[in-house]
Amino acid sequence: MMNIIIVGGTQGLGRAIAEIYLDQGHDVCVCGRDVSKLNTWEYRHAENLSSYSLDINNQEQLLGLFDHYKNRSVDLLINCAGIYINNRAQNLSESDTLELLNTNVLALNQLMSLTAKKMLAQKMGHIVALSSVAALIHYPDASLYSATKRSVLNLCDTYRTALSSYGIAVTSVVPGYINTHQLRFLNSGDASGKLFIVEEDYAASLIVKKIAQGKQQVIFPKRMHFLMILLGLIPDKVLTFFLKPKKNQ
Numbered sequence: 001m002m003n004i005i006i007v008g009g010t011q012g013l014g015r016a017i018a019e020i021y022l023d024q025g026h027d028v029c030v031c032g033r034d035v036s037k038l039n040t041w042e043y044r045h046a047e048n049l050s051s052y053s054l055d056i057n058n059q060e061q062l063l064g065l066f067d068h069y070k071n072r073s074v075d076l077l078i079n080c081a082g083i084y085i086n087n088r089a090q091n092l093s094e095s096d097t098l099e100l101l102n103t104n105v106l107a108l109n110q111l112m113s114l115t116a117k118k119m120l121a122q123k124m125g126h127i128v129a130l131s132s133v134a135a136l137i138h139y140p141d142a143s144l145y146s147a148t149k150r151s152v153l154n155l156c157d158t159y160r161t162a163l164s165s166y167g168i169a170v171t172s173v174v175p176g177y178i179n180t181h182q183l184r185f186l187n188s189g190d191a192s193g194k195l196f197i198v199e200e201d202y203a204a205s206l207i208v209k210k211i212a213q214g215k216q217q218v219i220f221p222k223r224m225h226f227l228m229i230l231l232g233l234i235p236d237k238v239l240t241f242f243l244k245p246k247k248n249q
């Protein structure tokens with residue numbers, strides 16, 4: 001039985017992953033800024049579920065989480081906390097820019113650093129972070145979101161190199177579109193038209209399976225991965241022309 005922390009587990013993919021681990025009997029601590037979202041969750045009375053209210057950008061709250069675990073191991077930490085703001089069609093405000101950078105990159109680095117410290121002391125553990133297929137292609141007009149998700153891949157590579165000889169694994173998860181509440185919200189309630197979209201439960205089961213197999217990177221769905229490889233072969237200028245946001249985007 002593992003002690004598992006899921007940061008960004010109050011809704012969406014993180015919550016779907018939590019459900020699988022709860023069903024498997026592991027102790028799962030779900031974290032997010034608003035843990036009251038769990039009040040209507042069917043798993044809310046599960047004995048192996050706990051929650052911890054934190055904003056990943058708040059260092060004191062992150063330290064508080066690890067203090068909460070000072071007498072227990074953290075076997076697996078999964079970070080699903082991440083935000084999406086589209087800036088290909090219009091410039092981001094200063095505050096949106098900082099929020100994206102802080103949440104998706106700087107706070108993740110802080111979380112990974114604190115987790116690494118804890119796992120080095122216990123000499124084992126597994127860290128998982130959510131990137132996106134948007135990270136796999138780079139061209140001049142790409143969004144800040146995709147750049148932050150490239151940073152997630154780089155952070156995972158760096159921590160893996162640093163920690164693997166101490167028995168600590170690091171996995172980056174690189175999904176295409178997942179039919180979460182947030183994706184539907186961003187698409188006026190219906191994300192079904194998104195290319196190669198997969199259901200939340202499918203994505204969660206695949207991620208749990210690949211974590212158990214100790215994979216360093218999990219890219220899915222395969223069709224989206226293949227498309228990204230093809231797009232990566234196209235010169236920047238041509239890619240910029242074809243991926244230019246439409247006027248109403």
Ligand SMILES: NC(=O)c1ccc[n+]([C@@H]2O[C@H](COP(=O)([O-])OP(=O)(O)OC[C@H]3O[C@@H](n4cnc5c(N)ncnc54)[C@H](OP(=O)(O)O)[C@@H]3O)[C@@H](O)[C@H]2O)c1
Pocket residue numbers: 007008009010011012013014031032033034035037054055056057080081082083084103130131132133175176177178179180181182183
């Ligand atoms: N859905 C997709 O199509 C897709 C595709 C590729 C990658 N991803 C990535 O997968 C991850 C999960 O996506 P999702 O669709 O499940 O997103 P979501 O529904 O928006 O869930 C994000 C989770 O992160 C938490 N969170 C956000 N900001 C936080 C903060 N500052 N501190 C602590 N927790 C915070 C939210 O809870 P609170 O509001 O309670 O804080 C929520 O539990 C994200 O990193 C996303 O970029 C998603």
